[in-house]
Amino acid sequence: MNETVLKPSVVRVPISLGERSYQIHVGSGLIDEASSFEDLACGQSALIVSNETVAPLYLDRLVATLIKRHRMVHSLVLPDGEAHKHWITLNLVFDKLLQLQCDRKTVLYALGGGVVGDMTGFAAACYMRGVPFVQVPTTLLAQVDSSVGGKTGINHPLGKNMIGAFYQPLRVICDLDTLSTLPPRELSAGLAEVIKYGPIADMAFFDWIEANIDALMARDAATLAFAVKRSCEIKAWVVGQDERESGLRAILNFGHTFGHAIEAGMGYGAWLHGEAVGCGMVMAARLSHALGLVDQAFLSRLESLVQKAGLPVVAPVLDPHDNVGRYMELMRVDKKAEAGAIRFVVIDVPGQARLQAVPDELVAEVIGRSCTES
């Protein structure tokens, strides 16, 4: 008697970018499924790039799946963490590709979080001026944020993500099972980006997150699945209208201007990106409030949700002698800055955001308040 083999249910989110369109697959057990990768370009060789934390957990399984597709499946394990997202680590990928004599049809697979994804994507964009790559994000943050939009790159000592490329993957495979091994801090960091989609685009989703924050923190599979799917849909909707960030796309950086300053000021890796964004969203909401755009009630809701997600809401002091000055200096190299003027994503009305320049005095006041208040 034949048993019906039930394939795990997979949700597919299409990302429409003309000839660079691709799909995000969201589901359980996808790393082990040959069908996750079917219909994709397939050179003779593959290089899986991962890190020392993720590789012991999932590398063998991905190799086992990919060896059915490629004649040779190589791997490279990088050191873990934002502190390694720089030229020297990136060059390890190029060294490996050239040592292996990988050609233009070699497929790169990014197995890990946002750092692995950003560096592997940038390596794919630059190696022989572009080879195909597939993202297999294993953190919530990477699944809901870095997997959509094609932003790749590395940090420079003077600024985060300052060197990079817009480069789209062939596909993104979000295996929800990988979230079970995520450290609590990283789960929270991912929730920061999930929460973000509410104030900038969809307050109904914000309501849903508020109602489900306990289930999300408890890693309930179905709840996480919806959070990932809806986040990717919203990001896809934004990116589809503005692939190269000439306008609307900038709203995805809500909380990121303050957040990048915190990350750079504390030294990359001290605060997780999501932690800095969580705190940065509260600061950006305060700025919106100071501009008279949103009311105190919205501010309190956001702060409370960020806190329930296990994220910091008190900003760090970056320089005891001139804290505001240090924040300003770090924010002036932000990619959204123009001619030295810092521009912020502010909440216009809850569910809608825009980019605008803000007087330095107002920014200074918010920084001062955020570093002492809870």
Added chain:
Amino acid sequence: MNETVLKPSVVRVPISLGERSYQIHVGSGLIDEASSFEDLACGQSALIVSNETVAPLYLDRLVATLIKRHRMVHSLVLPDGEAHKHWITLNLVFDKLLQLQCDRKTVLYALGGGVVGDMTGFAAACYMRGVPFVQVPTTLLAQVDSSVGGKTGINHPLGKNMIGAFYQPLRVICDLDTLSTLPPRELSAGLAEVIKYGPIADMAFFDWIEANIDALMARDAATLAFAVKRSCEIKAWVVGQDERESGLRAILNFGHTFGHAIEAGMGYGAWLHGEAVGCGMVMAARLSHALGLVDQAFLSRLESLVQKAGLPVVAPVLDPHDNVGRYMELMRVDKKAEAGAIRFVVIDVPGQARLQAVPDELVAEVIGRSCTES
């Protein structure tokens, strides 16, 4: 009484690449002409990237012209030569851009030869994931080759141009006056790429070069102007059909597979790129002859013209113990290689080329013959 100011005559070659289309201006005195840069995107600041050889000759003049357009015109002078076309030098550009807090609208100007153009273009492609750039090529090779097609990048110890991007400039300004200061070796190196366009696309142009080789070597302005214009037109025609080198564009690499092996094997900078290509074309023509595609008469014409252009026609011995093996090893990392098989641009009939895999024995024979014959 008003005098009529005669503007220098400028030839404009349009490069049609959809929204990435741009123009090449060819003429005399263009560096000093504000009109060379009119109608271009224009941020508050500009960074001119040049090298230690070219900067003393033309940097001040370009600054004087650009200061009418940008509020701030910065410059960065890099060490000269192919040996510096790597990460470390590229990072100097990023360091400078970030130290100056340059934003996304900053325009990069590449003032120099192919190395400056390739590195500046790649820096522009990657800085904040893309800022505008303008090419001001000052060598014949850069004017007829690197100025069309958007190939940017750097070398890796294991291969030339292995890391880079396709990235189009806003405009290319070929000021023919800059060719007057070119060392004789560099003039010859540029002529290699001019000659190349004959066998691969236009034998009437080849006839013209043969008839005018003495005037070209004597740097006659009108003759050089036509050579630059016609070369750009042919390259534009090829690139317009295949921007990302999936097919036809590969023919532009005639002579380059052998040439890259010579450059890498001798150590970047020992042979100029054009010198290696000149010798490489003779080798590739011999390969075409060995395949029965072209006759001895064509081979002799090409070899004679390459020699008259002041270029080497005897290939260097790269390894006295296993010369053929060393050539093969270096050619296997060529970007046109697929699954370990080296592919060569061969001349099908004079004026028409194609890419094809060639048996190793035949390649070995041509290498052996080319390293001893003149």
